[in-house]
């Protein structure tokens with residue numbers, strides 16, 4: 604696989620907006636590794652010039668899942684753990700390196716690290732499990748919701 608652009612999430616595709624987390628510059632480097640260049644938008648400031656931790660978790664969830672879909676595996680997040688190691692500045696050039704670490708049946712283990720561009724110091728590290736969807740996943744969800752009358 605050559606370096607190629609990873610598609611936005613469904614929500615951003617439907618609304619035809621840039622990635623709301625700022626993760627548009629997202630390229631697959633191989634079948635199992637990818638790189639994202641991004642900045643935390645000012646709207647996600649949680650402390651003075653520092654990213655809200657929710658942005659960090661959300662962007663990891665977004666890019667790790669998007670990469671798996673890019674490789675042809677339709678999946679959802681089952682677990683996601685984020686180690687917050689240093690404050691993440693807003694509106695500064697950042698980079699995420701991510702990889703599919705292992706596949707075990709329908710379980711896919713992914714990891715990601717967030718750094719300042721040009722730095723080798725980790726600001727945050729994510730690990731999670733994405734479970735490949737069984738056919739009918741969303742239809743079963745809709746049926747459950749209908750049973751609840753929603």
Ligand SMILES: CCCCCCCCCC(=O)SCCNC(=O)CCNC(=O)[C@H](O)C(C)(C)COP(=O)(O)OP(=O)(O)OC[C@H]1O[C@@H](n2cnc3c(N)ncnc32)[C@H](O)[C@@H]1OP(=O)(O)O
Nearest residue numbers: 668672677678679680681682707708709710732734736737
């Ligand atoms: C075009 C479509 C592309 C789809 C893109 C969608 C992108 C959406 C991105 C998201 O935002 S995901 C939203 C947040 N996540 C969710 O809403 C998931 C909610 N949870 C579920 O729907 C189900 O719990 C889940 C699909 C994850 C698993 O249910 P299943 O009934 O399909 O699987 P099952 O319980 O049989 O487990 C399958 C395997 O996954 C493992 N597993 C399930 N939950 C786990 C968990 N929490 N941690 C670790 N492993 C887990 C489970 O042990 C088992 O391993 P083995 O195959 O080795 O036996």
